[in-house]
Amino acid sequence: MTAPARSDDEFARRVQVFERVHAGVDSRELVANLATRAEFLDDGARRYPVSVDDGDIGGNAWVCSPRTTYGDYATEEAVRYAPSAAAPLLRAAGRGVDGWLRRAGIDRAVAINNWWLSTNLYPQWRPGSAARLLRGALQRWPDRAVWLRSLNRDQHADWLAECEALGFALIPSRQVYLFRDVAASAQRRHNLRIDLKLAARQPRRVRDDDIGEDDYARIAWLYQSLYMDKYSGFNPRYGERFLREWHRAGLLRFDGFRDEAGQLICIAGVFGFGGTLTTPIVGYDTALPQRMGLYRLLTATTFERAIAEGDTVNFSAGAAGFKRLRGGEASIEYSAVYARHRPARTRRALAALSLLTRRVGVPIMRRFGL
Numbered sequence: 001m002t003a004p005a006r007s008d009d010e011f012a013r014r015v016q017v018f019e020r021v022h023a024g025v026d027s028r029e030l031v032a033n034l035a036t037r038a039e040f041l042d043d044g045a046r047r048y049p050v051s052v053d054d055g056d057i058g059g060n061a062w063v064c065s066p067r068t069t070y071g072d073y074a075t076e077e078a079v080r081y082a083p084s085a086a087a088p089l090l091r092a093a094g095r096g097v098d099g100w101l102r103r104a105g106i107d108r109a110v111a112i113n114n115w116w117l118s119t120n121l122y123p124q125w126r127p128g129s130a131a132r133l134l135r136g137a138l139q140r141w142p143d144r145a146v147w148l149r150s151l152n153r154d155q156h157a158d159w160l161a162e163c164e165a166l167g168f169a170l171i172p173s174r175q176v177y178l179f180r181d182v183a184a185s186a187q188r189r190h191n192l193r194i195d196l197k198l199a200a201r202q203p204r205r206v207r208d209d210d211i212g213e214d215d216y217a218r219i220a221w222l223y224q225s226l227y228m229d230k231y232s233g234f235n236p237r238y239g240e241r242f243l244r245e246w247h248r249a250g251l252l253r254f255d256g257f258r259d260e261a262g263q264l265i266c267i268a269g270v271f272g273f274g275g276t277l278t279t280p281i282v283g284y285d286t287a288l289p290q291r292m293g294l295y296r297l298l299t300a301t302t303f304e305r306a307i308a309e310g311d312t313v314n315f316s317a318g319a320a321g322f323k324r325l326r327g328g329e330a331s332i333e334y335s336a337v338y339a340r341h342r343p344a345r346t347r348r349a350l351a352a353l354s355l356l357t358r359r360v361g362v363p364i365m366r367r368f369g370l
Contacts, residue, residue, distance in 0.1 A: 007274045008046060011123040014273055015040070015047050017249045018115065022049075030242040031116060033233070036064040041112060041140065043132040046123060051114040052141065055107035061236040063116055066147065066335070067107045069173060070353055071098035073234040104349035105342075110137055111147040116236060117280040119176065119316050119333075120150035121273060125158035131166060134338055145339040145346065152331040154178055155276070155312075163336035169350050170334045172357040174317040175365040177328030182306040182313060185327030192303065192326040198293065199300035206256040206264065208247075216244045218264045219254070222283030230286055238281065243269070252281065255301035257294075266294040268301055277306055278314045295319070299326075332362055 022030070022038035037052040051064045062068040075094025079087045101107075112133050113120055130148070137146045148168075151160050155178070164170065179185060186192050199205075211219075220240045227235040246252040247269075256267035265288060269281025279302050284294035299315070303326075306313045315323055317333075324330070339350050 007124055010273045011046065014251060015049060017251055018049050021245045021249055021251075022116075027116075030239060030245070031061065032237040032239055033059060034061040034064060034116065034236055036060075036116070038116075039110075039140075041133060041136050043129060043136060045126065048113045048133065049115060050137070051111045051116065052144070053107050053109050053111075055105055055109070056102065057107070058102075059234070060107070062234045063118060063149075063236050064111060064114065065107050066109060066337075067098065067101045068234050069335075070106075070171070070357070071101050073232060076232050076234065101349060101353075104345050106145070106346065106349055106353075108143065108342075108346075109145045109147050110141045111149055112137060114147075114149060115271070117271060117278070118235075119278040119280065119314050121271070121276050121278065121314075122151070122156055122159060123274060125156070125162070128162075130159060130162040130168075130336075134166060138341065142341065145337055145342050145350070147338075148336045149173070150333060151336055152176060152178075152333045154329070154331045155314075160334065160336065163338075166338065167340055168336040168338045169354045170336055170358075171350070171354045172332050172362050172365075173335050174333045175320070175330050176317055176333045177315045177320070177323040178331050179303070179306065179313040179315065179326070179328055182303050182327075183310075186303070186307065189325065189327045195296050195300040195326070196303060199297050199304065202257055202297060204258040204260070204262075206254065206258055206267070208253045208255070211247060211254050213244075215264055216240045216247075219243050219267050219269070219281070219283065222264060222267050222285060223269075223281050224283070225286050226283045243281070253305075254281075255298070255305075257297060265292075266298050268298040270302055270305060272305075272311060275310070276312045276314055277302060277309075278316060280316075295322075330366070332365065 027034045027036045035057045039050045039052050041048050041050050053064055060068050062073045078090050134146060186196060217240045220243055228237055252269040252271055254267055254269050256264055259265050266284035268279050270277055270279055282298055302313060337350055339347050
């Protein structure tokens with residue numbers, strides 16, 4: 001079997017598993033703050049998961065809600081990094097943007113290849129892939145805009161080029177960090193080399209097979225303590241059932257460490273295929289001393305996997321300085337959106353959002369290394 005065929009086979013297996021877990025299940029039973037439906041679309045060669053959203057649901061997690069991504073969540077991020085004196089003005093502006101996006105019906109959308117994760121991974125592009133998916137989506141969901149999230153020019157240049165040719169608007173969303181040869185970076189980057197040595201020395205290491213039934217509730221708590229309580233309530237609130245089912249189905253692989261009593265103190269959940277790894281689940285006990293370096297340990301475990309498997313790591317956004325010091329290369333991530341068939345107010349909102357994020361958002365991301 002050729003490498004592209006193996007990659008397609010790997011992708012197909014994951015889609016089948018995703019369908020078994022999510023099809024026909026209320027999304028909120030698995031992710032408490034996510035209101036969407038899992039459906040599936042076949043392009044004639046491959047089958048893709050699709051999130052279908054009806055709009056007008058405030059507080060929906062950003063991984064399926066464009067309104068949250070570019071409204072409430074973006075406002076939170078702006079307030080976090082701006083001077084405190086600017087916070088009231090930014091919050092007021094954010095409320096205005098949220099209302100504008102709601103009135104434009106931006107959340108009446110379908111997102112193709114959406115795995116309900118912060119970073120979606122794509123199969124290898126084939127000529128006409130985006131065109132076939134667009135035709136299928138417009139036939140099935142003619143009253144919704146069509147989105148493809150998590151595209152960057154370093155990994156998905158062909159996908160983006162075809163989308164642009166078809167009339168998709170490109171809307172920047174984040175700056176992510178790619179590690180494309182971790183083994184080589186470990187030779188050049190002192191910080192990365194130290195992290196790998198530190199992880200290798202730790203006792204009470206937890207590997208994927210060590211996760212037991214009693215651990216899933218703890219994993220959910222560790223993740224939520226970091227991503228929900230410390231960062232943003234608009235992150236997806238993955239529950240115990242989601243973590244159990246994804247892990248047992250092979251969609252997530254776990255690495256972590258326990259304390260002397262055997263309780264998990266930090267955990268990383270890895271999702272990957274097609275030569276790329278990402279870590280949608282990261283959690284640690286935020287009450288423990290920072291000197292323990294729990295985040296460093298967790299990222300090191302993912303780097304270990306990448307070295308062993310020869311994979312690229314997409315470490316998503318955030319902790320930019322930390323990632324740059326370890327060899328991360330910044331890449332702007334885009335959503336590609338097709339809305340030519342939608343009402344004028346939706347088209348205008350998306351065009352303005354594309355212009356604003358490209359002219360203002362991207363320079364800020366690059367200037368401050370976000």
